[in-house]
Amino acid sequence: MVYVEMRNPEENYPFDHWWVIATSEELGQGQLLPRKVLGMDVVLFRQDDGTAAALVDRCSHRGLPLSMGALEGNRITCGYHGFQFDPTGTLVAVPTQPNCPRKGSVRAFPVVDKAPYIWIWTGDPALANADDVPVYPWLREPGWAWATERIHVAANYMLLKENVLDLTHFPFAHKSTLGAIDSYANYSPPPVLGDDRVCYRNEFLNQPLSPVYNDDLGLGDRLTDRVDEGVSVSPAVHIAKVSIRIKEPRPGEKAEYAFMFHHMTTPETPRSHHYWWAMARDYAVNDKAAAYFKSIAHVAFAEDKVILEAIQKRNDEAGPGANLQEVSVVADRAGLMARRQLQALLDAEDRRRAGGTV
Numbered sequence: 332m333v334y335v336e337m338r339n340p341e342e343n344y345p346f347d348h349w350w351v352i353a354t355s356e357e358l359g360q361g362q363l364l365p366r367k368v369l370g371m372d373v374v375l376f377r378q379d380d381g382t383a384a385a386l387v388d389r390c391s392h393r394g395l396p397l398s399m400g401a402l403e404g405n406r407i408t409c410g411y412h413g414f415q416f417d418p419t420g421t422l423v424a425v426p427t428q429p430n431c432p433r434k435g436s437v438r439a440f441p442v443v444d445k446a447p448y449i450w451i452w453t454g455d456p457a458l459a460n461a462d463d464v465p466v467y468p469w470l471r472e473p474g475w476a477w478a479t480e481r482i483h484v485a486a487n488y489m490l491l492k493e494n495v496l497d498l499t500h501f502p503f504a505h506k507s508t509l510g511a512i513d514s515y516a517n518y519s520p521p522p523v524l525g526d527d528r529v530c531y532r533n534e535f536l537n538q539p540l541s542p543v544y545n546d547d548l549g550l551g552d553r554l555t556d557r558v559d560e561g562v563s564v565s566p567a568v569h570i571a572k573v574s575i576r577i578k579e580p581r582p583g584e585k586a587e588y589a590f591m592f593h594h595m596t597t598p599e600t601p602r603s604h605h606y607w608w609a610m611a612r613d614y615a616v617n618d619k620a621a622a623y624f625k626s627i628a629h630v631a632f633a634e635d636k637v638i639l640e641a642i643q644k645r646n647d648e649a650g651p652g653a654n655l656q657e658v659s660v661v662a663d664r665a666g667l668m669a670r671r672q673l674q675a676l677l678d679a680e681d682r683r684r685a686g687g688t689v
């Protein structure tokens with residue numbers, strides 16, 4: 332079975348890949364959750380034992396979205412003429428006749444629920460390895476306060492990937508929020524390739540801590556060394572770590588703290604994506620933390636959304652005579668490296684398809 336036809340040039344995303352499709356929390360028992368990923372309409376649901384399942388969200392009979400049907404036990408009953416599908420996508424009942432057409436099955440996708448996220452494999456199921464689905468201790472284990480949320484962004488997902496690899500936009504795009512005191516604009520990140528990843532590192536030494544991190548730490552003007560590191564782990568995942576060290580810790584005082592950022596991107600279409608941000612910290616683990624993270628995200632990431640959507644719109648609406656060329660500077664090195672890495676991934680996938688293995 333061919334799972335993916337020849338790539339549309341606009342589809343700048345690998346299909347043989349694990350992507351976040353939902354949070355574990357948002358998929359309740361008994362629910363049919365529709366979500367479009369990589370141009371494909373998918374319906375998610377939980378089986379009787381709670382295991383997540385995913386099918387193409389289109390009935391094989393006349394095309395009604397299966398998410399408009401009913402989930403009874405492990406079966407989805409289509410809301411039009413009552414065809415029934417099991418979690419493998421097999422058509423198991425047609426109300427008006429005893430037998431089911433052999434070609435009536437719909438595509439099932441491998442899915443893995445590793446809280447707090449449900450991941451989907453969008454390519455050849457034979458290549459899916461559940462062990463490749465990552466687990467993040469700071470989003471699961473005690474000792475951390477964390478929160479995550481989805482933002483829909485009407486822009487290609489690589490615009491977001493490049494945004495989080497170039498933090499020199501902070502003083503301009505986030506004037507009153509993340510960019511309040513950090514001097515990112517003077518910073519030329521030397522990207523480094525670690526394994527097959529794009530990384531950056533930025534140091535803020537011997538300085539009072541930015542209010543973003545100091546809010547619940549209460550260090551006031553005391554001096555700290557802070558190191559920001561970001562890693563584009565894959566097209567689906569970017570993780571940044573902010574390491575804070577108090578310069579002169581008081582007796583008995585914990586000297587080192589960590590603040591984690593996640594930017595999880597899943598293409599919806601070539602012109603839109605789902606963006607799950609997550610934040611976690613190993614200090615001030617209290618009831619107010621999640622609300623604090625959301626207050627940062629709702630302002631700062633909304634600022635990015637406005638910018639990325641405006642860029643996408645401007646490019647989409649450009650007339651035939653428009654010049655859409657870009658000029659790059661030193662600060663773009665990590666982003667350009669991420670583009671090259673993505674292209675290598677896409678080329679490899681296209682070669683596999685051409686070789687008949689997908």
Ligand code: FES
Binds near residue numbers: 392394411414
């Ligand atoms: S469209 Fe689904 S049963 Fe007819």
Ligand SMILES: [Fe+2]
Binds near residue numbers: 494504635
């Ligand atoms: Fe930003």
